[in-house]
Amino acid sequence: MDKSIKAAVALVVAGMAVAASAQEVVKIGTMSPLSGPQAHYGKDNVTGVRFAVEDLNAQGVTIGGKKIKFEVVAEDDAADPKQGTAAAQKLCDDKVAAVAGILNSGVAIPSSKIFNDCGVPFITGAATNPELTRPGYPGVFRIIANDNALGAALAGYAADTLKLKNVAVIDDRTAYGQGLANVFKKDAGAKGVNIVATEFTNDKATDFMAILTSIKAKKPDAIFYGGMDAQAGPMLRQMVQLGMTNVKFFGGDGICTAELAKLATGTKTLGNVICADGGASLAKMPGGTEWKKRYDAKNPGVFQVYSPYFYDATMLIVDAMKRADSTDPKKYLPELRKSEYSGVTAKIAFQENGELKVPLYTLSNYVAGKKTPIGE
Incomplete structure (x- = not known):
């Protein structure tokens, strides 16, 4: 070379x-x-x-x-x-x-x-x-946004907008589910909502018939569930089996997913869901x-x-x-x-403790099986 x-x-x-x-x-x-x-x-x-x-x-x-x-x-x-x-x-x-x-x-x-x-x-x-x-x-x-914001938003919507009087609460005993349920109970109670039952399950469960049957006897206007969509979907289906089709169903960002509609398999109680995400809607x-x-x-x-x-x-x-x-x-x-x-x-931008200075949230429901921000 x-x-x-x-x-x-x-x-x-x-x-x-x-x-x-x-x-x-x-x-x-x-x-x-x-x-x-x-x-x-x-x-x-x-x-x-x-x-x-x-x-x-x-x-x-x-x-x-x-x-x-x-x-x-x-x-x-x-x-x-x-x-x-x-x-x-x-x-x-x-x-x-x-x-x-x-x-x-x-x-x-x-x-x-x-x-x-x-x-x-x-x-x-x-x-x-x-x-x-x-x-x-x-x-x-x-x-x-953290659970303090989400729980307060859901409690406010239940009490002030929907004027609900009697609500049952279920949580999955996780740090997330139990924490969010506790915030909701505290804030809803402060607004005059009567918590007619407090039940718990776990984040692996799929059978909620015993819990829901007990709650049905208390004649709630709504159920608040602190947990994830993997449990909320079957819960909504089983509410239909028990004739609880007029009961509202509240939850946080853990249930506020597109997947919930699939997990609930088109059941009519999906239309009773009101859920909260910790941020603005995509739009x-x-x-x-x-x-x-x-x-x-x-x-x-x-x-x-x-x-x-x-x-x-x-x-x-x-x-x-x-x-x-x-x-x-x-x-x-x-x-x-x-x-x-x-x-x-x-x-x-952050506060000194690492939380957002301006936390946002969005309430959604399910219209024709599709998660839809309320008011948009």
Whole structure:
């Protein structure tokens, strides 16, 4: 080979080596139930993070003088606190730079301590129990309204708008379901609603006939259920079997999904559902409509509720990294706390405790089997 050609090849190889050394891989962790009855939520959540990472990598982000390639590390927490804390520790061991994830409050609350102890910032766009932010960990954030807001909104609608007098309450004994039910009971009771029964089940149950039969004897105007759609769907079907077709059915974001209509299999009680999401409706989100078109085109049939929040959580983390010009959590965390980020879901800014400064919520019902924001 000619010496000049050899020299040219050597220069190209050297240039490629320099380019490779100037690229840094940054891992973004996420975890949600990817198995079990809540896997449809988990797939949507993780896909929201992946969608953000795809957009970021297409942008060609440079931080600290290096081109960054973001990678997603996803773990299955199975909606179980024990498996969830093991998954959280695994993300720490994998040296993720941040975590955008977790559906269930019962998983998020113990996992938040693990992330705090290993110095990894954590943002949830789904776990709503107020206890999550109570310890005051500096790297824990929530970009969705918590149960205090949702429970109060549902209680207000039941008492002030529908003028309901007698309501039964069921919860699934999880941190999420029980916490939301307690807020509803407190706020509804303060508005003069009579809580005629308080029952509980679990987040694996499918047979609610005994509970519903007991409640039916109390002649409630409505049932409030603190839990997820995997239980709410069968519950609605069994209410029909017991002739409880005029009883309203209230719940939080855990039941407020497109999947609920499938799980209820077209039963007439679906039309009695009033549920609350912790955020604006897609149509009222700053970028919701356009974002969902892109999301559905690439991920048909995946969308449930929370993916735009996990998309925003991922983008918010990287925005803080850019402003700090560092992917080191110790360096970008102060910028994350000062965020004023215009996301798909909202303008995101935090209180000192990591909660949103301006939490929003949306009440919805089901019209012709389709989840529909009330008043839109």
